[in-house]
Every structure is written in structure tokens, then in C-alpha cells.
Amino acid sequence: MASHSVFKDETKLDINYIPSKLPHRDSEHRLLMEFFSFMLRYPERMAQRVIVTGDVGTGKTALTQRFGADMTSETKKRAIKFRYIHINCREYRGSLALILHHAVAVFRPTYPSRGFSGEEILRTLLQVLDEEDMHVILTLDEFDSVIEKEGSDAVYKLTRLQEMQQGKPQRTSFIFIIRDLKSIEQLDASAKSTLQRNIISLERYGKDQLIDILNDRVVMAFELGAVPEDVVFLVSELAIGESGNARFAIELLWRAGKYADAEDAELVEPECVRKAVSAIIPGLRRSELASLGLHERLLLLGVARYFKESQEAYASLGEIEKAYGVVCEEFDEQPRGSTQVYNYVQYLSSLGILKAEVATVATRGRSTRISLPAIPAVELEKQLSASLEKDKA
Amino acid sequence: MELEEVFSSKPRMRILKLIYTLGSLNVSNVAKKIGLNYASTSEHLKVLEAEGILQERTYGRVRMYRFNEGSAKAKAVQNLIDAWEQ
Incomplete structure (x- = not known):
């Protein structure tokens, strides 16, 4: 049992709780x-x-x-x-x-x-x-x-x-x-x-509306500062993938909080959301993993390690390319060029394993933002390592 | 009916305690809960109604009995059960 909890009042995330005001309704x-x-x-x-x-x-x-x-x-x-x-x-x-x-x-x-x-x-x-x-x-x-x-x-x-x-x-x-x-x-x-x-x-909720709904619940249900802004973004994005389902978003937030408590963490981190979502939506199937090419798996291993270590919700394409380079070195493989890496990211995104979206950065124009929405990084790393080791043997 | 006659019946006292606890009940339910057949239960309920202690309400095919709110006898019986059961 956790000695400390990220929750202030988790009943505010209960399916039967009706807030005094409903945002956007x-x-x-x-x-x-x-x-x-x-x-x-x-x-x-x-x-x-x-x-x-x-x-x-x-x-x-x-x-x-x-x-x-x-x-x-x-x-x-x-x-x-x-x-x-x-x-x-x-x-x-x-x-x-x-x-x-x-x-x-x-x-x-x-x-x-x-x-x-x-x-x-x-x-x-x-x-x-x-x-x-x-x-x-x-x-x-x-x-x-x-x-x-x-x-x-x-x-x-x-x-x-x-x-x-x-x-x-x-x-x-x-x-x-x-x-x-x-x-x-x-x-x-x-x-x-x-x-x-x-x-x-x-009408279905849009992303900004979901963020407002989640922010309201975060204030009511969690300790001050226990849920970082990017976690709210991540949860809202996942809920958009579920047709803007606010109930799903709130339940996901609650589950993520439970994972944080189980680890006795001070904050609800993106990895908690990934674990929570994999408990709700079936994540990566083993058959999907086996069908990926060697460099797609190496890139994915780089992504998994990046998110496991950084505790960030999003990474830039450059950061992912760097992590992929380190993995290639470990497996004695020549890394592919930037264009090919970009193509891998797009392909893995189309499979729903990664999420790649174009973000506008004021000073530098457009850049690709990558997240690992539905699969816990730890779990993904474990599965990929096993699969790559098998190839080597 | 004389007072002693009304209250000398064990099933009638059981019925009164039951309705006091549950508010209102139909005949079948009362019969089931006190373990008596339908006809006898219905007779006892009619006696209590005739004495003005209970009142009957009919909803389609269902006859529900409860304490007669305007009756002094009903109030006295409820007070007695209340004092006795505490």
C-alpha cells in the first residue's frame, strides 16, 4: 500500500460523480x-x-x-x-x-x-x-x-x-x-x-474541450501539481482516438493515478497513462511485432528506451533518431538515414503503435512530435529485446 | 369488535408489526412474510381495515394495505409498537 497518494479525492473521478458545472455543455x-x-x-x-x-x-x-x-x-x-x-x-x-x-x-x-x-x-x-x-x-x-x-x-x-x-x-x-x-x-x-x-x-468533444474537462477534474481529484500538463494532453489525445469519449478520458486519468500510487510516485507520469491505457485497450499484439522489419524494431526499441528513461510524454524526431542510433550501435547495425527513419515513424504511426503529429514551433517552423500513447515503454522494451535477441541467436 | 378481540390474534399482531416496518404491502406479500395462506391473511387484513387501523388502496389488480393516516387508533397502535420494539 502506498504511503503517499497523488489523489486528494478520487471520488471526483467516479463514473457516478456529477460535477456542479459541466464544461462545454x-x-x-x-x-x-x-x-x-x-x-x-x-x-x-x-x-x-x-x-x-x-x-x-x-x-x-x-x-x-x-x-x-x-x-x-x-x-x-x-x-x-x-x-x-x-x-x-x-x-x-x-x-x-x-x-x-x-x-x-x-x-x-x-x-x-x-x-x-x-x-x-x-x-x-x-x-x-x-x-x-x-x-x-x-x-x-x-x-x-x-x-x-x-x-x-x-x-x-x-x-x-x-x-x-x-x-x-x-x-x-x-x-x-x-x-x-x-x-x-x-x-x-x-x-x-x-x-x-x-x-x-x-456533439463529440474536441481535444481542447477534453483538456478543459480533465483540468477541472484534476483540480478536484488530485493533489496540487500531481498531474503534469503534458499528461493531461496525452490523456485527451487518447480520448480523441476513442471518439472524444470524456468518460474514457476520466477513467484513464483515474487508472493512471492508481498506477502512480502503486509505484509510490509523487507525480502521474506518462508511463502511468500508457500502463493504464494498455489495461483498457489491447496494446501491441505479438504478431504485429513479429511482422516488423529489423530496423523498424530497432527504431521502436530506441523509442521505448527514450520514453522509459526521460519520463517525457513527447519526443522530437531528432531525439528519436539519436536513441535509434544508440540501439543500432548496440546491435552492430548501420543506422538508416533521416528520411528512412521518418518513413519508419510514419509506418509505425499508421499501425497505431506510435503517434506522430506535426507541431508548429514558433521559432523553428514545423516539426514532428512523437509519442507512445498506448503501450507502456517498459513492456515494449521487454518484448522488442526478446524479439531482437531471438534474431541474433 | 372489542379491543381484546382485535389484539388477541397473533397473525394480526404480526401483520401490524410488518406493515409498521415496511410501510405498505399487498396481500400476497403479507401472507408470504407471516407464513399464512392468502385467504386467512386477507380476512385478518379486512378486520384491521374495518377497525380503521389499516386502509386499503387498489392499484389495478393489486391491493396494498398501510396504516390509516387519519385514524387515532392507527396512531395509537403505531405508538405501541414503537414503544414495545425499542
Whole structure:
């Protein structure tokens, strides 16, 4: 067990932690508040349906839960009886009856769970809400699974609620979280038209946005100075490779912190990130290594040793060429020229082993910046050394 | 029904303690938890309802029983269980 930790409060990196402010989702949050503003003024007069859509890790769940918490405190100030209920539909295998049972159980925990149709439970929910004089926003996360399992019928039942409640107070609003809007296409026309009114689309995060998100979490979760700037850059770059997935980035940061703690390190170093990512994404396969030529492997060994020793996240092409030269000397090989080295780097980058990108340096124009994003340098060195020794024998 | 008659039944006392602990329950659940058949359980619940201690709410096919919030008898029974079980 580490005597010292890089973490100040690692719960701030937990998947269920909802920060008080979501960077780069202000306008979407405002839009949600706007869609439901009637609830604060005339809670019984209408109900709302909103779709929130976006790729994995674009903040759909975080946004709606943040909104739910904000609505809860706003309604409390105005003495409106309100509950925000967030249900992950996939956990209930997309079964409408089980999902609605969860909502009923919030108010009637001992309500029996078996043997009821979705429609029966829906009526029970409405009755319970009337008894409690309660208004709810039901957020159905991963609603795609309900569409998959129950089809148009379920959507139709949910969206017809207002008709069932005609002349009575409107108490139930919905937020449907759907990863891919294409899943709506399979619904029949009437179900589709009742669903597709208010849509909030969350775009993938860009690199700068991910850096902002990560920096916020670094301040909350880590000791001051424990996470260097280039580590944040590295994590954000890896997350860009995973379609700008913020959840992935935050989890990677947490894992990297755990590796740093395991080594009793004061800082989260790039090597910790590489170890962490290799635990999440399968890194270099042995077959890939065997298919590389001798000088590609020698160059890669130079890269591995450079990153192992320097603890830097990035290297210049010149630094890599130098490290490659030292390895060639060790293996009694004549090093290839700069153009060929550049070609090797490009090839290894296309395989996803290295990452080469053009960086603009103010005083010297453009230069190539190399990183080893996904494989721990120590592991890579071990595998390459074994492979090169085998060749020699 | 006389006081001693209402409270002289062991199943009825068990039912009251159970509903006091869990808030509200349907007949099948009560029957299962006190180890009695459905018909007898339902009879006991009806007695307690008739005495104004419990109240029944029907949700579709489900009958749920809980303490009758507006009843002085229900309050007295809850106080008794509270004092006894502490």
C-alpha cells in the first residue's frame, strides 16, 4: 500500500460523480431548463418530452443528471412536489414493465414487481403520483434498448400519457436518452412523430474541450501539481482516438493515478497513462511485432528506451533518431538515414503503435512530435529485446 | 369488535408489526412474510381495515394495505409498537 497518494479525492473521478458545472455543455443545459421552465411556473398544466442524443462519452447522462439535480433544487425553493428519476433502461433489459416498476417503487417500495403489463404499471404510476400530488421527470437512459425490445407500442403508450390524463393535472414528463437517432427510424409513423419534437444533440468533444474537462477534474481529484500538463494532453489525445469519449478520458486519468500510487510516485507520469491505457485497450499484439522489419524494431526499441528513461510524454524526431542510433550501435547495425527513419515513424504511426503529429514551433517552423500513447515503454522494451535477441541467436 | 378481540390474534399482531416496518404491502406479500395462506391473511387484513387501523388502496389488480393516516387508533397502535420494539 502506498504511503503517499497523488489523489486528494478520487471520488471526483467516479463514473457516478456529477460535477456542479459541466464544461462545454452550458447551452444544452440552458436549453433543457428552457424546455422544462413551465414546470416551475405552472407545474400541472403540461408535460414535456425531450430527446437527448449523442455518441458514447458526450455527456448525455451527466447533462441530464445535472439538470435533474438543478430542477430538484429549483422546485424545492418553490415548494413544488417534484422528483427527478433517472433509469438506465438497459439494466432492465429494455422491458417497459420493469422500468416503470422502478419508478413506482420510488414511491411504493414494496409494490410487487411481477406479473404486470407495462400499461398496468403505467396506470399505477399515474395513480401514485396523484395520491402524492407529485410531478416527475422520468429520464429513460439508453432508451434504444426499449425500442429494440418493445418497439412502437411502448413509445406509443408513454407518449399517449397526456391523453390518458385529460382533464387531470399533468404530472409526468420524459427525457429519452438515445445514442443513435437511427433507432427511431424503426418506429411506426405515429410513434415517431410524437417522439421527435424536442431534440438536443450533443456533439463529440474536441481535444481542447477534453483538456478543459480533465483540468477541472484534476483540480478536484488530485493533489496540487500531481498531474503534469503534458499528461493531461496525452490523456485527451487518447480520448480523441476513442471518439472524444470524456468518460474514457476520466477513467484513464483515474487508472493512471492508481498506477502512480502503486509505484509510490509523487507525480502521474506518462508511463502511468500508457500502463493504464494498455489495461483498457489491447496494446501491441505479438504478431504485429513479429511482422516488423529489423530496423523498424530497432527504431521502436530506441523509442521505448527514450520514453522509459526521460519520463517525457513527447519526443522530437531528432531525439528519436539519436536513441535509434544508440540501439543500432548496440546491435552492430548501420543506422538508416533521416528520411528512412521518418518513413519508419510514419509506418509505425499508421499501425497505431506510435503517434506522430506535426507541431508548429514558433521559432523553428514545423516539426514532428512523437509519442507512445498506448503501450507502456517498459513492456515494449521487454518484448522488442526478446524479439531482437531471438534474431541474433 | 372489542379491543381484546382485535389484539388477541397473533397473525394480526404480526401483520401490524410488518406493515409498521415496511410501510405498505399487498396481500400476497403479507401472507408470504407471516407464513399464512392468502385467504386467512386477507380476512385478518379486512378486520384491521374495518377497525380503521389499516386502509386499503387498489392499484389495478393489486391491493396494498398501510396504516390509516387519519385514524387515532392507527396512531395509537403505531405508538405501541414503537414503544414495545425499542
